[in-house]
Amino acid sequence: MNLSRLLSALAVLLLLPATARAEGGCEQWIAPALAEGPITFGFLSADVATGRRACPRTEVGFGVQGGAIIETANFYGAVTGAGLLSASYAVRPDLEVFATLEALRFQFVQNASLTGTTMHLGQLTVGGTYMALTRGPFVLSPSVRLQLPTSFASPRTRTLGAEVGAAVLYRPTNRFEVHGYAGVDADMGLGAAAALPRAGFLMNVGTEYALCSGFAAVLDANLHFGHRAVLDYVAPAIGLRFRAGEHFGAELGASMPVLGAERALAIGGLKLTYRM
Numbered sequence: 001m002n003l004s005r006l007l008s009a010l011a012v013l014l015l016l017p018a019t020a021r022a023e024g025g026c027e028q029w030i031a032p033a034l035a036e037g038p039i040t041f042g043f044l045s046a047d048v049a050t051g052r053r054a055c056p057r058t059e060v061g062f063g064v065q066g067g068a069i070i071e072t073a074n075f076y077g078a079v080t081g082a083g084l085l086s087a088s089y090a091v092r093p094d095l096e097v098f099a100t101l102e103a104l105r106f107q108f109v110q111n112a113s114l115t116g117t118t119m120h121l122g123q124l125t126v127g128g129t130y131m132a133l134t135r136g137p138f139v140l141s142p143s144v145r146l147q148l149p150t151s152f153a154s155p156r157t158r159t160l161g162a163e164v165g166a167a168v169l170y171r172p173t174n175r176f177e178v179h180g181y182a183g184v185d186a187d188m189g190l191g192a193a194a195a196l197p198r199a200g201f202l203m204n205v206g207t208e209y210a211l212c213s214g215f216a217a218v219l220d221a222n223l224h225f226g227h228r229a230v231l232d233y234v235a236p237a238i239g240l241r242f243r244a245g246e247h248f249g250a251e252l253g254a255s256m257p258v259l260g261a262e263r264a265l266a267i268g269g270l271k272l273t274y275r276m
Helices: 003-015
Strands: 059-071 076-092 095-110 115-120 124-130 133-135 138-148 157-170 176-191 198-212 215-225 231-244 248-255 266-275
Touching: 076 266, 138 176, 198 231, 215 248
Parallel strands: none
Antiparallel strands: 059 076, 059 266, 076 095, 095 115, 095 124, 124 138, 133 138, 138 157, 157 176, 176 198, 198 215, 215 231, 231 248, 248 266
């Protein structure tokens, strides 16, 4: 199928009447404003290589996240932070488009003799998720995500990337779910410097339990392989999720790599959302 036919098919899909209805697992969640799915604080830019939820939602969000590298033996340390803007729109009950922007990215680096601080616009990602299969409490949702070259981290290089994956959900009750995600991601530099293409594979599996309609706890495990199947990290993650009323939600999350080449000690963040 050539590109024009693919684009035509996508346009027809988006313009079809919204006859689909959310079923099974996606209808079961205990409170609309309470977040669901994997923890979305990751080790790469914006939301790259983080799991997606299987169920479409319409919401806007603001978040902050940060991480640190401290290597005393190498006389090296780095602290990074980012302010994240996110949004998703349920075009139909089975189709969602989403975006995440690092509106501000901060980095402080110090080695034995030099110190540097940068503050700039970060990466923008846009994508979509289609709820392809529902069978009772089980949901399967393929997704695609593009990483657009918006970051000013390097004055002469921009990063372009893409990710393709699928999210799964098993929700037998309105308080408990098992979720997972598997995807491949890749990016490369555009500009005067070498392209340095990078590829990776992410696998996420986790569970969420709502003690009540206003509070839930999440426990995830993330596995990421990089170039030539090098293990980047095995990283457990934990999250606490809250809601206030019918529309406002909040999430505290943190992750720590326990195996692999990832140098960060840990990452963590806070996300606030308004679900429409």
